[in-house]
Amino acid sequence: MSEAQRIRREKVLARRARIWAAIEPAAYLLPFMVSILIFTVYPFFNVVFMSFRQGFDLLTNTDQGIGLYNYQFVLGSRDFMNALTNTGIYVAVVVPVSAALAIVLANLLNRKVRGMAIFQTAYFLPMVTSAMAVGLAWRYIFLRDFGVLNQVLGWFGVDKINWLQKYPWSLYALILFGIWSNLPFTIILILSGLQNIDETYYTVARVDGAKSMRIFFRITVPLLAPTIGLVLTINTISASKVFSELFALFNGPGIGGSLFTVVYYIYEQFSKQKHAWAAAAAMILFVLIFIVTMLQQYIQRKWTY
Structure with missing residues (x-):
């Protein structure tokens, strides 16, 4: 060559x-x-x-025209508005409460004390347990006559509450179950954020004589702002899609459909072969989640230190 x-x-x-x-x-x-x-x-x-195809048939892929009829029907549906209300209440309570509890519990779990691994395992167990199995356990907790919760409330003179078959108690039961279900994943995220905070901040604060509560609110919470923002965004999206919990606790949307959620409404319309209505409801949910998420991101940018 x-x-x-x-x-x-x-x-x-x-x-x-x-x-x-x-x-x-x-x-x-x-x-x-x-x-x-x-x-x-x-x-x-x-x-x-x-979502814009009126009278859409999935099997033949045909429709009767293009327009906003599906959105008009869904927004005028009593079941959908009930679902939107229930979902909104669920998100508004579950997301901030689970985040606040997770911050406190993660702060405790972040301490180096003997036997902490046992507590960490106990808090993280729901993540590795079947949702339906956990839901059945909670159903027995909420039973009117033999439930553990009513037995405990009875010690304080509270009459038996029909948690599973009477609105709004059924919604409260769903919220309690949702908070408990969200805690493990939220704790993991908050705990990872805590472990990324430089220990120097705490050392300097203690040298200056700062008390534990002041350190928590003046150092820990502000430095956790990006993690808290992430947690709120993820949990808002997740809580807005509440669905399987209804089957686990109530075998459906509660008595008389009182516990309809948006995702359950979508599921029901799809099961009735009303695919265009289900698509319109899904797009409305998407737009609402998108608006709330963008609002959270805007607030987070103002809040981040």
């Missing part, structure tokens, strides 16, 4: 190496991107289009 051929060959190999270096990341990402396009992007736009 002559010198010119060798140089030419090296240039070709170098060019191929540069091309491969440029496309290698895309090659590794291609399977993931294809799955995202097939299972996320396409279904999303398909639902958006479906």
Whole structure:
């Protein structure tokens, strides 16, 4: 091989190496991107289009026209408005309460004391336990005549409460179950944020004579602001999709449909072959979650230290 051929060959190999270096990341990402396009992007736009198709038939893929009829029907539905109210109350209570409890519990779990691993395991158990199994256990807790909760309340002279079959007590039961279910994941996120706070801040504060409560509210909470914002965003999205808890506790949307949630409403419309109505309800829920999430992000930017 002559010198010119060798140089030419090296240039070709170098060019191929540069091309491969440029496309290698895309090659590794291609399977993931294809799955995202097939299972996320396409279904999303398909639902958006479906929500405008009046009289849509999924089996024949036909409709009677394009318009806002599906949105008018859903927004005028008593069941949907009831579902929207229940979901809003659930989110408004479960998200801040679970976040506040998680901050306190994570702060306790972050301390280095003997036997702390036992408490950490106890708090994280709900994450590795079947949701339906846990729901059945909570159903027995909420039983009117033999439930543990009513037995405890009876010690304080409180009459028996029909938690599972009478509104709004059934909504309160759902909220209590939701708070308990959200705690483990929320605690993990808060705990990771606590462990990223530089210990120097606490040392300096103690040297200056700051008390524990002052340290907590002046150092811990402000430095946890980004983590708390993340927790509120994730839990808002998760709580807005409350669904399986209804089956675990009530075998459905409660007595007379009093516990309809938006996702359960979507499920019911889909089971009735009313796919366009289900799509319209899903898009309304998406828009509401998007607005709330953007509002949270705006507030978080103002709050972050």
